[in-house]
Amino acid sequence: MKLNQLALAATSLLAATNHVLAETSDSSADSLLWGPYRSNLYMGVRPKGLPHSLMTGLMWFNIDDYQGLNKIRHACDMGDEMKGYGWEKYDPRAGGIQTFHDTEQKLELTTEFVKNAEGTNWGIRVKGVPKDGAKSTTIVFYAGLEGEGKLELENKHDKGDNGVSGDIKLGGRSSRLGSFDIVMSKGDNKFPKSDHALAKSRPAHKARHLSLNIPDDNVWMARDVFVTMMQDSIQKYYEKYSEDTELPPWVITSLEPIYQMKGNFHLIQRTFEGPFEFDILFNQRTKKAPRISSSNFNAGLEHALDVFEAKFESAFAFQPPFSDNPKKYGNFSRELFSNLIGGVGYFYGTSMVDRTYSEAYEEDEEGFWEAAAESLKKGIDLATEEGPFELLTTVPSRPFFPRGFYWDEGFNLIPILEYDADLSLEILKSWFALIDEDGWIAREQILGPEARSKVPKEFVTQYPHYANPPTLMLLLTDILEKFKAAQNDLSEEAFYNQQMEEEFEFEAGVGVAKSIFDNPSLLGTTHWKSPELLTSYLKEIYPELKLHYEWFRRTQKGSIRDWDREAFSPREGYRWRGRTPSHCLTSGLDDYPRADIPHTGELHVDLISWIGMMTRSMKQLAEFLDYKEDAEDFEEIETAIVRNIADLHWNPDEKAYCDLTVNEFGESEFACHKGYVSLFPFLLKLIPIEDTTEKLMPILELLSNPDELWTEYGIRSLSKSDKYYGTKENYWRGPIWMNINYMIVKSLQYYGEHPEATLEFRLEAARIYKALRVNLVNNVHKSWEETGFAWEQYNAETGKGQGVKHFLGWTSLTVMIMALPETIQTI
Numbered sequence: 001m002k003l004n005q006l007a008l009a010a011t012s013l014l015a016a017t018n019h020v021l022a023e024t025s026d027s028s029a030d031s032l033l034w035g036p037y038r039s040n041l042y043m044g045v046r047p048k049g050l051p052h053s054l055m056t057g058l059m060w061f062n063i064d065d066y067q068g069l070n071k072i073r074h075a076c077d078m079g080d081e082m083k084g085y086g087w088e089k090y091d092p093r094a095g096g097i098q099t100f101h102d103t104e105q106k107l108e109l110t111t112e113f114v115k116n117a118e119g120t121n122w123g124i125r126v127k128g129v130p131k132d133g134a135k136s137t138t139i140v141f142y143a144g145l146e147g148e149g150k151l152e153l154e155n156k157h158d159k160g161d162n163g164v165s166g167d168i169k170l171g172g173r174s175s176r177l178g179s180f181d182i183v184m185s186k187g188d189n190k191f192p193k194s195d196h197a198l199a200k201s202r203p204a205h206k207a208r209h210l211s212l213n214i215p216d217d218n219v220w221m222a223r224d225v226f227v228t229m230m231q232d233s234i235q236k237y238y239e240k241y242s243e244d245t246e247l248p249p250w251v252i253t254s255l256e257p258i259y260q261m262k263g264n265f266h267l268i269q270r271t272f273e274g275p276f277e278f279d280i281l282f283n284q285r286t287k288k289a290p291r292i293s294s295s296n297f298n299a300g301l302e303h304a305l306d307v308f309e310a311k312f313e314s315a316f317a318f319q320p321p322f323s324d325n326p327k328k329y330g331n332f333s334r335e336l337f338s339n340l341i342g343g344v345g346y347f348y349g350t351s352m353v354d355r356t357y358s359e360a361y362e363e364d365e366e367g368f369w370e371a372a373a374e375s376l377k378k379g380i381d382l383a384t385e386e387g388p389f390e391l392l393t394t395v396p397s398r399p400f401f402p403r404g405f406y407w408d409e410g411f412n413l414i415p416i417l418e419y420d421a422d423l424s425l426e427i428l429k430s431w432f433a434l435i436d437e438d439g440w441i442a443r444e445q446i447l448g449p450e451a452r453s454k455v456p457k458e459f460v461t462q463y464p465h466y467a468n469p470p471t472l473m474l475l476l477t478d479i480l481e482k483f484k485a486a487q488n489d490l491s492e493e494a495f496y497n498q499q500m501e502e503e504f505e506f507e508a509g510v511g512v513a514k515s516i517f518d519n520p521s522l523l524g525t526t527h528w529k530s531p532e533l534l535t536s537y538l539k540e541i542y543p544e545l546k547l548h549y550e551w552f553r554r555t556q557k558g559s560i561r562d563w564d565r566e567a568f569s570p571r572e573g574y575r576w577r578g579r580t581p582s583h584c585l586t587s588g589l590d591d592y593p594r595a596d597i598p599h600t601g602e603l604h605v606d607l608i609s610w611i612g613m614m615t616r617s618m619k620q621l622a623e624f625l626d627y628k629e630d631a632e633d634f635e636e637i638e639t640a641i642v643r644n645i646a647d648l649h650w651n652p653d654e655k656a657y658c659d660l661t662v663n664e665f666g667e668s669e670f671a672c673h674k675g676y677v678s679l680f681p682f683l684l685k686l687i688p689i690e691d692t693t694e695k696l697m698p699i700l701e702l703l704s705n706p707d708e709l710w711t712e713y714g715i716r717s718l719s720k721s722d723k724y725y726g727t728k729e730n731y732w733r734g735p736i737w738m739n740i741n742y743m744i745v746k747s748l749q750y751y752g753e754h755p756e757a758t759l760e761f762r763l764e765a766a767r768i769y770k771a772l773r774v775n776l777v778n779n780v781h782k783s784w785e786e787t788g789f790a791w792e793q794y795n796a797e798t799g800k801g802q803g804v805k806h807f808l809g810w811t812s813l814t815v816m817i818m819a820l821p822e823t824i825q826t827i
């Protein structure tokens with residue numbers, strides 16, 4: 001059976017709840033089978049769509065003394081002192097390069113990753129250079145096979161010292177992967193030597209190997225297993241030798257020789273002296289697919305880098321001033337994007353959901369948040385496991401948020417849609433497959449024990465009355481637009497693809513069998529080329545989307561009539577559930593100020609805007625699929641929402657869109673806090689162009705005023721003149737966030753280029769657009785240069801990156817901004 005068939009067969013077992021892999025395009029799905037899909041690890045490869053199969057990972061530490069042992073590198077950790085790390089260039093179908101500037105472990109480490117075109121085989125080349133006088137580095141590679149099958153050492157342990165000479169080879173077989181082998185080469189390296197008596201029993205030029213039996217769902221604890229085994233060894237000798245200055249640390253941290261046991265989990269440990277280089281090669285043992293070897297590895301890597309460059313440059317055609325300075329922005333932009341796409345992970349496992357019905361969850365009584373808080377507390381213990389589910393997703397941050405977040409995902413997929421549309425569609429579908437019968441989708445996807453181990457208990461449970469901004473729907477509009485554009489100039493596209501393929505061929509170099517690494521499906525554009533494929537994709541997700549949409553309108557409904565509010569439609573008003581006096585976590589904007597005291601009569605302007613956008617996306621989708629009745633229904637709702645945003649939320653005194661609440665006399669009134677929330681009708685393009693002077697112009701004034709939202713680093717989240725500016729957690733009360741800034745730039749372009757807007761407006765929009773675009777990119781760049789990292793948010797006073805480090809979810813939207821025109825068309 002071929003691997004793609006195996007993958008499909010395996011997935012069909014899961015199809016009842018989920019159908020990630022589906023039948024997109026076999027060849028393109030294949031080239032994505034293997035990847036560094038263990039997003040939380042510095043380097044860990046597993047296949048997607050095949051839970052309970054092979055899991056691999058890498059660890060390292062300096063062993064000149066015992067300091068390095070406290071911080072063994074395995075899972076990405078914010079506390080690990082590194083001057084930057086991550087993918088410099090990465091294509092998910094071909095491979096790429098990851099580097100680690102590990103100051104604490106005194107090591108410059110590189111992991112190069114390649115795959116063959118069929119996607120069946122892969123290799124990692126690990127290169128290390130000790131720094132700052134450091135000498136010895138220990139590397140641990142492990143492989144664990146979960147589920148049925150076997151994985152065995154094919155070398156023999158040497159007699160006497162029980163190490164393994166030469167390359168190490170594991171042979172394995174499983175129903176899902178067939179027969180395969182994994183080689184860890186010895187390489188042409190130097191190993192530390194010692195005349196100490198103890199060193200004789202564990203010479204460093206031989207690898208230490210251990211095999212154990214580990215139950216399913218436990219291989220992720222490989223680091224703990226390794227540490228436990230190593231401690232056994234240390235304890236045994238420490239007392240005896242603790243005063244012995246002649247004994248090099250690597251000797252007693254070497255795994256204790258244990259006679260070969262047959263297990264599904266293998267630890268391989270090597271200690272090098274000075275710079276080192278070796279390969280880890282995974283190959284299917286079928287005759288058809290050519291093997292990846294140490295000798296063709298470089299050709300594969302060069303090919304991967306060529307693929308990356310070609311795709312990157314066509315996806316993000318940078319515009320001035322960024323295109324004028326490729327030296328300055330070249331590495332920066334490639335790293336930002338590569339870390340987003342290199343962070344894509346495959347997750348599998350159960351989710352904790354509280355399904356106990358509680359009236360408190362309706363939030364319909366006065367003081368509801370107190371009752372809700374009580375119920376939520378109980379909910380933590382009442383939660384039950386649901387699933388297992390699987391999810392292919394980007395992650396906001398590998399060290400801090402290594403899992404899927406619903407509200408981040410729509411933003412994260414925007415650049416991926418440009419680079420590899422097929423992959424972004426597959427991820428999107430994976431998410432939509434999680435929509436339950438009711439139409440709900442959990443906002444945080446904490447699947448399985450490994451993901452849960454990273455989350456405090458009180459945040460694990462998901463509640464089926466909680467919503468989150470439906471950013472994935474935002475992507476639908478982009479998909480339809482891009483598809484139409486691609487179809488419009490199909491001939492041009494064909495020409496371009498041909499050129500690109502020729503370029504690959506040319507650059508892949510001489511002496512490489514083309515079939516090993518080359519494959520046109522590496523482009524990831526099959527959905528753009530085939531209307532049938534895209535249509536069937538959209539038809540498949542449509543019913544779930546509609547359910548999801550209806551869930552939003554039903555569960556987050558607010559009341560208009562109860563508080564004598566006058567509006568075009570008595571129906572279209574919305575209220576986030578999950579409010580407390582200080583927070584509205586469900587809105588995604590956590591501590592952004594709302595009405596001081598939560599009220600059941602509140603209406604939230606950001607939420608009605610999100611639902612307006614959702615309605616418009618559903619309408620466009622229904623039109624595309626020729627579902628006429630649905631399209632008409634959606635259009636009617638869209639009109640009502642646009643009218644109601646103006647009727648309910650526009651505050652003529654403040655000249656801003658505001659939330660509504662109910663005062664102590666039972667009267668409806670505005671709750672105004674200018675900032676991101678008040679911008680939402682603008683961000684989601686729900687302000688009629690007739691309102692240019694009355695409503696759009698004041699928005700430009702708000703954006704461009706340094707006493708309100710303008711800074712030299714981007715648009716701040718809350719007006720400097722708001723009484724809550726910069727207070728308490730100061731999370732969404734001032735700091736600059738890239739996701740919202742991206743929407744601002746896009747809306748400035750949209751309204752600024754609108755032929756029916758006034759010239760005065762267009763000129764002002766163009767002025768702000770041009771300055772903001774440059775400010776945003778340059779600030780993220782400056783911070784990256786200073787710290788080596790991209791950040792979750794940026795300080796509104798200094799521009800400095802802050803919050804979560806190595807945040808390459810929506811901060812990577814920077815590359816989209818670089819590809820926007822320098823100026824917008826005002827005439």
Ligand SMILES: *[C@@H]1O[C@H](CO)[C@@H](O)[C@H](O)[C@H]1NC(C)=O
Nearest residue numbers: 088099326327328330331332
């Ligand atoms: C870009 O990155 C490469 C690889 O790390 C490096 O060799 C090169 O010097 C960098 N270029 C600039 C202009 O910093």
